[in-house]
Amino acid sequence: MSDVDAAITRAHRDEWARVVATLTRRFGDLDVAEDAAAEAFATAVERWPTDGVPPNPGAWLTTTATRKAIDRIRRESRRDDKHREAVMLHDDSAPEPLGAIDDDRLRLIFVCCHPALAAQTRVALTLRMVGGLTVPEIARAFLVRETAMEQRITRAKAKIKAAGIPYRMPSVEDLPARVSGVLAVLYLVFNEGYLATGPDSEPVRTDLTAEAIRLTRLLRMLLPHDGEVAGLLALMLMTEARRAARLSATGELVTLDEQDRGSWDAELIGEGHRLVRERLATGEPPGRYQLLAAINAVHTSARDIRDTDWSQIVALYDQLVRIDPSPIVELNRAIAAAELDGPEVALAAVDRLEPRLSGYRGFHVARADLLRRLGRSAESRAGYDSAIELSGNSAETAHLIRRRDQLG
Template sequence: MSDVREAITQAHHEEWARVVASLTRRFGDLDIAEEAAAEAFATAVERWPADGVPPNPGAWLTTTANRKAIDRIRRENKRDDKQKEAQLVYDDDPPEPLGAIDDERLRLIFTCCHPALAMETRVALTLRMVGGLTVPEIARAFLVQESTMGQRITRAKAKIKTARIPYRVPSAEDLPARVSGVLAVLFLVFNEGYLATGPDTDPVRHDLTAEAIRLTRLLRALMPQDGEVAGLLALMVLTEARRAARVSTSGELVTLDEQDRGAWDTALVAEGHRLVRERLASGVAPGRYQILAAINAVHTSARDVRDTDWSQVVALYDQLIRLDPSPIVGLNRAIAVAELDGPEVALAAVDRLQDALAGYHAYHATRADLLRRLGCSQQSRAAYDKAIELAGNTAETAYLTRRRDQLG
């Protein structure tokens, strides 16, 4: 019995996106595809315990979902238009020429992450259609009402249909920009898991980080040549590798320099390092995710924080700033500069970011730490107060509060 349950869970992980994608292609309708896929999995839950797991679960699910979709179209067409039925069911699109990359799941991913949809909509749609999460699960993940999340997804499906957002992999010319849009969606899911916001959530939401990694692995399998996809996957696994060491037993954030490096997940570290090495060997100029991954590779290569190659970290941030001159990158660079050139130099750099980052908790937390190291207790305390006021993550708030209270 538990074997069957496992088989269903596994099939859901491995086959959901494929079933939704192939039905969307066949019926030209995300809504029909989603509903039929859900029904097929519900049928599997009902039937597999009695009939046994079929030898090819994916084929069984696709066939079952196809039948469900045709049933639905027939039902609707009894009320509607007979001709439409013929068109939908029998008039398959002529097969399109295969591009360099072509998988129905890729079409699905690019459609769900289309730039004409709002970011929060892209996230919700990707988790539902590609990830197979249920609407209540997605609603819980982003702390919104189930009905709100349901409407968001319904509206998105309607816009895709009405505005005719195409179901295809973008042309080579548009691909880099569109891939970066997909990666932004996956990174957002990961970050919401890694630095969960909200007073009542766990500080680290493993369900979300795991889902983001799973979807990025899928994208990596579909686009193995894309450097930024590899970069984002490396960045995620090197970050996830430190998860267990990142929150103390008392629920407080543990910063990188204080983490028990023995608690890091060595398999994930090795995987991340392998990906970073692969990108370095490619000789192709890295994008921002690859540089961020490389920075994380430097950190995770040091057995002890004192062994960290800070000049390498600063050099990578210099490279990143040339690609992405945002104040947040500047802030992170300053943190590394503090280790290389001392807190005074770093503080001057941080202070120059005040106009852009005054509402960002990490800006104040960084200033607080630098001021503490420079012995400016009073100013440090004020900066901690501001950081605590703005921080949304419970573990981070606990950490900042302790640090503030330890000031002499």
């Protein structure tokens, strides 16, 4: 890659969201902002190789995009001189005191993750407007046709405009719920990358995990005192740290107990641990992501699976069950509790979840594993069969087939 190409890639990564956000504030229209930003980057690709990379790429891109936006508004409002004049005269881009919380990008994130938009739409819009992924890239990520994804994004932009979804920070009383909505979107992107759900997609999508981490880092920078933001970032970092150990050379999923802990990324784990300690030091009651991060911190502190502090993990799950009493949390608690109370007790707890989780792959995997440990091979085999039948991550399927075929 030439220096100019590298500069363009870097500018895209660092400046895309800022350009879209600044233009959205100035023109009050996401569609105008998105198109103008895309045009500005296209112009950079054309011009920078001959003109050289400008000293301040971000400012150059924002200025170029602003011109493109004004051109478009001029074209569209040619028949409406009054409107045109209004646009030309109205310049609210005058310097204003920008605390971290006033960052335009944060407002942009809140718009994209607005609760009045469907969950899938929030994900797509965030990846497009904040992440700068192209529509074909997002369509590929979620195995949706490009035209369908284009429509989804277009409809979302139209709704934002028509319904009056505001481009501003949520009110203080709405903020916690809105932040948790944003975190849900980022976690979903991360999980789709970490354990891709489709049987036909790559088992691990590093493009998506990396993007989720990048956006969560951005959110952490914008909301440095939010415990759950820190918790989610820590959780992602400690999960990402185990990526290389999670897939065998033959593309099979390697479970936590069989992973080569030496190949975990110590730097990412260190950063995750620091975040967890920072949150513990505040003494504030932890939320869901902070508890999940703490559980991961315990796992990643053990050099060997046998050194794992299971009582600590179960205690953290108990706390998690209290704030998030979902069957999946209870399932994970039971899996951890098996290490303390033995597989028999755990199996009874898992079986109680059957009515609510019979369509969930993880339930059948947990059951089959516990039955295997209890020497109940035939039942275990049936459990693995049920899990394999529910389509899911391809590397996990390979792992489950091996486990099943190892049964005597």
